Amino acid sequence: MLKKRIIATLTVLDGIVVQSIGFKKYLPVGRPSVAVEFLNKWGIDEIVLTDISARRNQKNPSYETYKALSSKCYVPLAIGGGITSIEQIRCLLNSGADKVCINSYAIEHPEFITEAAEIFGDQCIIVAIDCQLGKDGNYYVFNHLTRRLTEILAIDWAKEAAKNGAGELFINSVDQDGAGTGFDIELNRMISDIVGIPVIACGGVGKPDHFLDVMTKTNVAAAAAGNYFHFTEHSVNTTKSYLKDKGVNVRLETFASYINNGISENNRLKKLDDEYLEHLLYEKILKEII
Amino acid sequence: MHKSKSKVVVIDYGVGNTISVFNAIRFLGYNVKISRSENEIDNADALVMPGVGAFKEAIDNIKSLNLKSILDKNALQSGKPVLGICVGMQLMASFSEENGKHDGLAWIPGEVKRITPQNLSVPHVGWNEVIARFDKDDLFSNAISETPNFYWDHGYHYDCDDKYKLAVGYYGMEITAAVKKDNIYGVQFHPEKSQTNGLRLLRSFFNNFKIV
Numbered sequence: 001m002l003k004k005r006i007i008a009t010l011t012v013l014d015g016i017v018v019q020s021i022g023f024k025k026y027l028p029v030g031r032p033s034v035a036v037e038f039l040n041k042w043g044i045d046e047i048v049l050t051d052i053s054a055r056r057n058q059k060n061p062s063y064e065t066y067k068a069l070s071s072k073c074y075v076p077l078a079i080g081g082g083i084t085s086i087e088q089i090r091c092l093l094n095s096g097a098d099k100v101c102i103n104s105y106a107i108e109h110p111e112f113i114t115e116a117a118e119i120f121g122d123q124c125i126i127v128a129i130d131c132q133l134g135k136d137g138n139y140y141v142f143n144h145l146t147r148r149l150t151e152i153l154a155i156d157w158a159k160e161a162a163k164n165g166a167g168e169l170f171i172n173s174v175d176q177d178g179a180g181t182g183f184d185i186e187l188n189r190m191i192s193d194i195v196g197i198p199v200i201a202c203g204g205v206g207k208p209d210h211f212l213d214v215m216t217k218t219n220v221a222a223a224a225a226g227n228y229f230h231f232t233e234h235s236v237n238t239t240k241s242y243l244k245d246k247g248v249n250v251r252l253e254t255f256a257s258y259i260n261n262g263i264s265e266n267n268r269l270k271k272l273d274d275e276y277l278e279h280l281l282y283e284k285i286l287k288e289i290i
Numbered sequence: 291m292h293k294s295k296s297k298v299v300v301i302d303y304g305v306g307n308t309i310s311v312f313n314a315i316r317f318l319g320y321n322v323k324i325s326r327s328e329n330e331i332d333n334a335d336a337l338v339m340p341g342v343g344a345f346k347e348a349i350d351n352i353k354s355l356n357l358k359s360i361l362d363k364n365a366l367q368s369g370k371p372v373l374g375i376c377v378g379m380q381l382m383a384s385f386s387e388e389n390g391k392h393d394g395l396a397w398i399p400g401e402v403k404r405i406t407p408q409n410l411s412v413p414h415v416g417w418n419e420v421i422a423r424f425d426k427d428d429l430f431s432n433a434i435s436e437t438p439n440f441y442w443d444h445g446y447h448y449d450c451d452d453k454y455k456l457a458v459g460y461y462g463m464e465i466t467a468a469v470k471k472d473n474i475y476g477v478q479f480h481p482e483k484s485q486t487n488g489l490r491l492l493r494s495f496f497n498n499f500k501i502v
Contacts, residue, residue, distance in 0.1 A: 001418070001419070001460070002410075002414070002416050002417070002418045002461055003416055003417040003418065003439065004416075005416050005417065040485070043485065045416070045417055045441075046441075067309065070309065070310065070313065071309075071313045072313075073310075073313075074313075074314060074317070074482065074483060074484070074485050074486075074488060074489065075441070075483055075484075075485055076441055076443065076480070076483045077310075077483075090304075093305075093307055093342060094308070094309060095309065096307075096309050096310055096313070097307075098307050098310060098342060098443070098480070098483060099443075117344075118344060118347075118389060119305070119343070119344060119347050120305065120342065120343050120344060120347075121342065121343050121344040121377070121388075121444075121445070122413060122445055123342075123413040123415060123443045123444055123445055124342055124343070124443075167413050167415070167443075167445075168413075168415060195411075196411055196412075197411050197412070197413070198411050198413070198415050198416070221411065221415065221416060222416065251417040251439045253434065253435070253438070253439060253485075253486070253487065254486075288486065290318065290432065290486060290489045290490050290493055
């Protein structure tokens, strides 16, 4: 059976991974290559890297950086930010990206989705949609270049992007971004119920229960978090262990699976029995050899 | 005398995620190169045809780069081990129905068809189990579990006779996971992107052909 995916997002600003809060505030985290290497070791299912400065600075994507970081990435890597041409997509795929993420340029040129999907296959094209709740209670598409809400209804754009050949939708909630209070369930339910292509929910994770919520209450195929994964060792395996324990169908095949540990609601390991810990002192743990 | 290392060539036909495949094979310690030159392909001990991309673009590039006869020669006459990944596997079919009807390399009889699972979204994206049907050790001798999870990302699959279906997966319907005919192998999922399970599969494939 197909597993629900746990995705890590890396928001990159001028070459540094940042914590993003409300699409406004950015706190530095570290080098992208280090983040990729660790997430990969902790058993992440996929990585979505977005360079939020590329389009604004009208730069080409940083191919050399991606080449270096992807050499240690043995999970799917989607790269977005600054994409405005087929040639750039080709260069990104040649630099280690497996998929690309298109956001503002697709809004300006919806036919670009079709063109890209015909050349690279629809599975390769993720359309990212930044959504915000408007004053009238509907969700609208947020334009990160103008930093304003557009007049396009999020649901309309989601349907059009899917129709134009997008392989997946990456739904980011501007209101929930960096808040740590959980996904926008309503938004993700609305879109994942209607589009017929996989939806990735993003924005707002603060604890493992938030993943549980979005995976049990909506039809999303995957849930993504950025800030949440950065500051805790093995945060991916512990989160998956928590979800698996609650009956969510996730992939947990890493050597350190924590499956019998028990994970607290704050994604901390529960204290183990003293006797067991003492026994561990004498246990020989073999290194994984492939 | 010291035996020289085997040469693995990842075929570059312009639409594959060649570098990801290259990275994974290099991580395992093999002497690997990305190439489209006849000389290097002829001198290789094993060939890998990467995936990602639409079928038409891939087969058109193979033809315009004059790779078809070179690949036919190496796969069919020389009988070199070949591993196709995703679209690289689909290219081995008789034809594909992706965006119109296009002829393939016709190495393993079969048709590439849109997957039609009921009530499930297409493309089929994510981690799913792979179940081997026969010759399990060819690709799974190093596997960590009976039904290891691999990363899939496709909207079309290889519809072929059961005798070529080395492994299958389930996504609302049976999906061809791996095909085999003699020295030619193909996998629909992405071993280069399936973490340790994927690296283990590549290791099994090369071990099976004594590639060192």
